[in-house]
Amino acid sequence: MSHRQETDISIPFILPLFSLRGRLVRLKDVSTTILNQHNYPFPIEKVLAELLAAGATLAGLLKYEGVFILQTKTDGPISLAVIDITHKGDIRGYMQFHPQEIKDKDNFRDLLGRGYLAFTVDQGLKIERYQGIVALNHETLSHALEHYFDQSEQLETRLFIASEKTKEGIWKSGAILLQQMPEQRVDKESWVHIEALLKTLSPQEFLDFSTPYEKLLIRLFHEGGVTVFNPTVLKAQCRCSEERIKEFLTTLSTDEMESLLEKGQLKMTCEFCNYHYKFNRKDLMTVH
Template sequence: MAEAPIRAPSAVPVDDTVLPFEVAALDLRGRLTRMGPALDDILHKHDYPPAVGKLLGEAIVLATLLGSSLKFEGRFILQTRTDGPVSFLIVDFKAPDRLRAYARYDAARLKDGQTAGELLGKGHLAMTIDQGADMSRYQGMVALDGGSLEDAAHEYFLRSEQIPTKVRIAVGEEVRGGDGGKARWRAGGIMLQFLPKSPERAKQADLHPGDAPEGTAAHSVEDDDAWVEGQSLIATVEDVELIDPDLSGERLLYRLFHERGVRVFAPLSLRAQCSCSRDAVSSMLKSFAPKDRADMVKDGKVVVTCEFCSTPYQFTPQEAGVE
């Protein structure tokens, strides 16, 4: 079989994509997310304070890195429930490309300079894979104890998947000339995993991919030279590189891994699209008790606003099933 031709990395930046890649010489696989308009659309549906928008952006990027690996048209749902100022985050990724997200926060508890860990506080991060009505759900959980979402992702892979994994995420606002001074959200993230193919390296790394039984102690992985090198390389990625609108994902990966050789695969597109509809909201209303529906009537109408996309749906009392 002829080897795949080697080509120069594309210089054309493409936003709202996930770019899978591998570094075969080091037994590394990963994904690189670059987000622009889709992220900006999701975050500007709500008037989030900058710190809350940034935190939700990080959750969105993490969900794309994890959810884009689904091989079926299901859902990957990432959500946090904590006691911090940002008490609830949810990102709903519907494979292969649809995203929606929402954050709940207490404005009175927000302070300048709070870290991601301080905004989240203590609680848990849940990641759910929903394969559809006829299939069982899978859910993994990890405690949040004042750390960042990156920290939580590392803990999850260490304890549940037992795959050496490193995640880097950056989110920021960009203001460009000719845009009326409007700030636009951008984000990027990279996830690197060590998946040895050779029996010798797999034995040395002592990997056990898959779900660990509940209560399993944290797995101790003997550092393989390849994984040490991979971690060192990804540690050099700067936030500005992850969100730079003028730097293509392929060029960034080439910067990191060109000495070892990096292979990129077809990019996966991302788009912001809510799944709400008037019919779905109407069905939801009819699931409430009659008294609850009656209490929703204000000024002779029932108005329901989607928490994800802020779209309002208006119904007459009769349409809402109020007698």
């Protein structure tokens, strides 16, 4: 009997008796790998872990061939966050922040401040980009995304997001999204009941990945006639390469390239995975 993967997956499900569709995401190796590529302070790590789970959840709602990009741009200590996920399930992410402004700030709103969250689907030059934007003036990431779907997509949505770092240094994060099915109506009483069910779930229980995901969903939503579908496997995978950087360098003039040389070397670092690339003058001559 083959072992079923319980983490680093995105699981679609439906609750037909409530006219709801859902998505459950569990991250462990993915979140730990990505966060270990950076040396971020704990509050920054926690926000990135939850953005990774949110990004994977939103990407799972869409059918696309290309890259789903979730980005925040704000005036708080975290000025920029970028998560991207390919249709194959490859995830990467990074943040830009002001270390001196983090002190005594440990919640989503204080760390990001005001600005916007955008999600974009890039399917190449031949297909127009899909983009959604929501103002970040909410207490939590969940509330911001719920507001977007309610106002922009007219799809009432509830989102539960949690993350934790174990004493062994493992980052676990995840999300449960519940959303009315397109063309269906969910009455107010059903939403009150669904919210009550979600409130029975503590972050600790949700992040206990020893519980099979199907068992968790049935415990929470058996009244909705829950049907669980096959998961999509997710993995931490950057797309940077020496070839991609050389391709970028071909767009620079000789003078621009010379100005980037430091002691005869050009050094470039991928912001997503923190990998360092070095090129000498001879390498650059092959580019031009």
